[in-house]
Amino acid sequence: MPSLKDLRNRIASVKATQKITKAMQMVAAAKLRRAQTAAEAARPYAQRMGAVLTNVAGGIAPGSGPALLTGTGKDQVHLLVVCTGERGLCGAFNTAIVRLARDHINTLMGQGKTVKILCVGKKGFDQLKRQYEKQIIGVEDLRSVRNIGFANADAIGKKIMHMFEQGEFDVCTLFFSRFRSVIAQIPTANQLIPAQIAVNDNAGAGAQAAYEAEPSQEEILATLLPRNISVQVFTALLENMASFYGSQMSAMDNATRNAGEMIKKQTTLYNRSRQAMITKELIEIISGAEAL
Amino acid sequence: MAAFHFELVSPEQLLFSGEVESVAIPGVEGQMTILRDHAPVMTTLKPGIVEVEESASKKSRIFVRGGFADVATGGLTILAEVATPVEQLDASKITQEIKNAQEDLADASGDEAKRVASEKLDQLNELKTALGL
Numbered sequence: 001m002p003s004l005k006d007l008r009n010r011i012a013s014v015k016a017t018q019k020i021t022k023a024m025q026m027v028a029a030a031k032l033r034r035a036q037t038a039a040e041a042a043r044p045y046a047q048r049m050g051a052v053l054t055n056v057a058g059g060i061a062p063g064s065g066p067a068l069l070t071g072t073g074k075d076q077v078h079l080l081v082v083c084t085g086e087r088g089l090c091g092a093f094n095t096a097i098v099r100l101a102r103d104h105i106n107t108l109m110g111q112g113k114t115v116k117i118l119c120v121g122k123k124g125f126d127q128l129k130r131q132y133e134k135q136i137i138g139v140e141d142l143r144s145v146r147n148i149g150f151a152n153a154d155a156i157g158k159k160i161m162h163m164f165e166q167g168e169f170d171v172c173t174l175f176f177s178r179f180r181s182v183i184a185q186i187p188t189a190n191q192l193i194p195a196q197i198a199v200n201d202n203a204g205a206g207a208q209a210a211y212e213a214e215p216s217q218e219e220i221l222a223t224l225l226p227r228n229i230s231v232q233v234f235t236a237l238l239e240n241m242a243s244f245y246g247s248q249m250s251a252m253d254n255a256t257r258n259a260g261e262m263i264k265k266q267t268t269l270y271n272r273s274r275q276a277m278i279t280k281e282l283i284e285i286i287s288g289a290e291a292l
Numbered sequence: 293m294a295a296f297h298f299e300l301v302s303p304e305q306l307l308f309s310g311e312v313e314s315v316a317i318p319g320v321e322g323q324m325t326i327l328r329d330h331a332p333v334m335t336t337l338k339p340g341i342v343e344v345e346e347s348a349s350k351k352s353r354i355f356v357r358g359g360f361a362d363v364a365t366g367g368l369t370i371l372a373e374v375a376t377p378v379e380q381l382d383a384s385k386i387t388q389e390i391k392n393a394q395e396d397l398a399d400a401s402g403d404e405a406k407r408v409a410s411e412k413l414d415q416l417n418e419l420k421t422a423l424g425l
Contacts, residue, residue, distance in 0.1 A: 038304075041304060041305040041306065042303055042304060042305070044299070044301045044306040044309075045301040045302065045303050045304075045306070045371060048299065048301055048362075048369050048371055049371060051362075051369075052334070052360060052362045052369065052371065055334070055362065055364065056334060149304070150302075150303040150304060150373075150374075153303075212331060212332065212333040212334070213333070213334045213335070214319055214320065214321050214333065214334070214335035214336070215320060215321060215335075215336070217334075219336070220334055220335075220336060220360070223336055223360075224360065227373075231303060234303055
């Protein structure tokens with residue numbers, strides 16, 4: 001049976017913890033709102049980009065075009081870009097992305113493919129290095145970045161492009177968490193290279209035939225495709241950011257609620273033992289008086 | 293004059309979406325003005341000013357730093373790398389851009405990359421004079 005002082009200390013410490021988790025929840029909620037706005041603001045660009053790409057790619061003959069579009073013709077070496085958060089205390093957010101990536105890696109390795117991993121975010125690296133230390137070829141640290149701008153994504157995109165030009169991999173897949181709502185974040189795998197172009201059926205070949213291009217279709221594609229990669233990375237980072245805060249918010253909400261329950265339980269226990277002590281003392285006094 | 297749909301998006305946000313009468317864009321192969329029912333065309337942009345005319349009395353100017361313009365049957369879409377309304381633009385920003393371009397030029401390796409970087413620098417310098425900053 002813990003003493004009254006022990007109980008008091010315990011309640012005080014749980015209360016302190018609750019204050020922290022509550023504060024974290026509110027901070028996450030505020031940041032979530034900002035992250036969500038940023039993710040939504042970036043969506044039109046990504047959508048238009050996809051539409052434009054479909055238009056242009058529809059104009060060239062299937063099977064021809066730059067390697068970014070058609071691939072290298074092999075699929076031996078896979079590059080996985082795993083985007084996770086920089087911090088923990090966010091529920092299963094990082095673990096969910098890592099799990100999806102790990103399943104992917106195991107399947108690929110089972111098929112005898114070579115796997116290379118580029119980690120964006122420290123948490124993913126921490127979790128993946130235990131098992132796949134040899135496969136990890138780099139870590140991008142975004143911890144010092146407060147607001148993710150296009151420049152950050154562009155740097156990562158350029159790095160991927162550079163590696164592709166050096167022929168270091170054949171297929172590139174991006175892992176991140178898509179933000180559906182505060183309680184639902186969906187870990188997603190997205191193939192970057194070769195580019196996946198949505199086939200637009202209703203536009204038809206006839207409508208595309210009259211497309212003019214300046215300077216030339218090939219040149220436009222050559223600038224458009226690397227740009228598309230950066231845009232995809234950027235979208236992934238923003239979605240990830242929103243998912244992270246959403247996840248953190250609900251995790252901290254849970255923690256606050258649990259702390260509240262604990263305080264309630266401990267307080268009842270504290271009051272009960274205090275009451276028991278008073279009763280005991282009263283009985284002692286009364287029996288003492290009766291004995292006289 | 294009949295209006296058509298125009299959208300200007302940068303990776304960070306949607307800057308303009310609405311019906312306009314004409315838009316002048318800085319294409320790599322020259323300035324061009326897009327009116328309603330323009331033939332479908334796709335062009336890359338150089339750094340410059342996009343002039344949007346919503347009506348005879350309502351015009352706006354937006355600075356873009358490279359990107360793509362896509363004219364389709366549905367209207368005009370500009371995917372800009374960076375876009376800033378001219379009113380928010382000042383000399384220091386342009387100077388910064390020029391400085392970046394100079395650094396790019398210094399870093400560039402290979403003839404092709406050098407050519408691209410120096411072209412960009414020239415275009416920015418031109419723009420600075422055009423704006424009278």
